[in-house]
Amino acid sequence: MSRSRPGLGRRPARPILAVMESDGELVLRLRSGDERAFIGLVERYNEPMLRLATSFVPSRAIAEEVVQDTWLAVLRGIGGFEGRSSLKTWLFSILANQARKTGTREHRSIPVADPEPVVDPSRFDASGGWADPPGHWIEVAEGRMEAGKLAYRIRVWIDELPARQREVVLLRDVEGMSSEEVCAVLALSDGNQRVLLHRGRSRLRQMFEDEFREVR
Amino acid sequence: MRLLRGRDLVCQQAVELVTDYLEGTLSRSARRRFEAHLANCPHCTEYLAQMRETISLTGRLAPEDLTPQLRDEFVDLYRRWQSEQQ
Numbered sequence: 001m002s003r004s005r006p007g008l009g010r011r012p013a014r015p016i017l018a019v020m021e022s023d024g025e026l027v028l029r030l031r032s033g034d035e036r037a038f039i040g041l042v043e044r045y046n047e048p049m050l051r052l053a054t055s056f057v058p059s060r061a062i063a064e065e066v067v068q069d070t071w072l073a074v075l076r077g078i079g080g081f082e083g084r085s086s087l088k089t090w091l092f093s094i095l096a097n098q099a100r101k102t103g104t105r106e107h108r109s110i111p112v113a114d115p116e117p118v119v120d121p122s123r124f125d126a127s128g129g130w131a132d133p134p135g136h137w138i139e140v141a142e143g144r145m146e147a148g149k150l151a152y153r154i155r156v157w158i159d160e161l162p163a164r165q166r167e168v169v170l171l172r173d174v175e176g177m178s179s180e181e182v183c184a185v186l187a188l189s190d191g192n193q194r195v196l197l198h199r200g201r202s203r204l205r206q207m208f209e210d211e212f213r214e215v216r
Numbered sequence: 217m218r219l220l221r222g223r224d225l226v227c228q229q230a231v232e233l234v235t236d237y238l239e240g241t242l243s244r245s246a247r248r249r250f251e252a253h254l255a256n257c258p259h260c261t262e263y264l265a266q267m268r269e270t271i272s273l274t275g276r277l278a279p280e281d282l283t284p285q286l287r288d289e290f291v292d293l294y295r296r297w298q299s300e301q302q
Contacts, residue, residue, distance in 0.1 A: 118232060137268045151277055154277060169274065174277050201271060208270060
């Protein structure tokens with residue numbers, strides 16, 4: 001690699017802002033054989049891919065293999081990536097396919113018809129109004145987040161979600177992908193995607209309330 | 217949403233509609249009923265704000281830094297792959 005780009009290692013460090021290149025720029029540079037572009041993509045997506053893969057397959061070891069196979073498939077396929085989908089969608093779709101190839105990806109049913117409520121029914125009175133209304137937590141949570149003391153907890157809560165809810169929350173809310181993109185990656189109907197998103201987000205909201213209600 | 221037609225929403229129903237509301241997938245009449253409920257219900261208004269905050273906080277998670285060891289492994293992976301291409 002460094003043969004084609006002599007002096008690469010001696011380049012002065014670039015300012016932080018310039019380091020945040022767009023996915024598109026990294027793809028272009030990777031296509032031209034730039035090792036640092038590859039590492040840039042790995043820095044951006046390896047951990048999110050590992051989290052998703054861990055949800056797809058039964059063990060961390062298999063998940064790590066799936067992610068590594070995904071990166072190799074990315075290197076093989078980057079020349080043919082046409083940018084019709086976003087890079088994220090392309091990467092996570094390859095990941096999902098690699099996970100399916102292991103044959104260990106569980107076929108979990110999606111309880112769409114399951115009427116299980118997202119808020120404990122005991123919090124409502126007989127007429128369906130709040131008996132135990134939501135406690136305030138937004139300001140406290142914001143303060144904790146700004147102090148860098150909340151992100152780790154949120155990660156733990158996401159890990160505790162049921163697998164399919166976790167997958168949708170990771171892609172929609174952590175990665176910021178659209179519902180169409182998430183449906184494509186996870187092979188979900190739009191309705192099922194929304195049910196899983198609703199349950200996952202509602203559970204997380206409850207986690208915040210449980211966490212900060214005690215502080216008040 | 218058919219079941220809700222012609223009736224006022226109660227809180228227990230409203231919390232189940234929050235995601236459909238935020239996703240913009242409620243019918244026009246269901247959206248009107250939802251918003252009419254919010255206008256008279258500070259608790260459900262707070263609940264909706266908390267769902268938005270949940271989405272906002274979750275969206276601010278950044279990937280953890282690559283460990284130097286893992287970084288080296290990926291550099292090796294890339295160089296192995298490149299040498300196989302030649």
